Amino acid sequence: MGVNFTLNGKPVSLDVDPQTPLLEVLRNDLQLNGPKFGCGLAQCGACAVLIDGNSSRSCVIPVSAVNGREVISLEGLGTAKNPHPLQLAFIEEQALQCGYCTNGMIITAAELLAKNPHPDSADIKRALAGHQCRCGAHPRIVKAVERAAGDMP
Secondary structure: OEEEEEEOOEEEEEEOOOOOEHHHHHHHHOOOOOOOOOOOOOOOOOOEEEEOOEEEEOOOOEHHHHOOOEEEOHHHHOOOOOOOHHHHHHHHOOOOOOOOOHHHHHHHHHHHHHHOOOOOHHHHHHHHOOOOOOOOOHHHHHHHHHHHHHHOO
């Protein structure tokens, strides 16, 4: 079965098993490295992508569910030459240690800032509560999101 969707602003057409998890398609078929396999149960957030603007756990979403929809991965937010304000803020605030959770944190923060451009720290903590970071970088992550909110137009 063919699956057609927009990925990071470009049309994608794939002939894959429709029940294949979106994460597997993104990483294996489309060679994206932003979304990570963490738990495989939609609990850690490492695999998050934006689907029609909403942060979603790609490890449990069959690729058929994004047919006709817009998917944005970490790679679609910005580039090394032109990073998204969140990507830049995470670097400037050193808001990562191992970096495994960073994809999900940035993706969910992007959704938050699109819906609430001026969140306070409680809003940020609430939005990121479903993401697991074992390194203890949460204070710097919150600071990075606050910084990005101040830097965004």
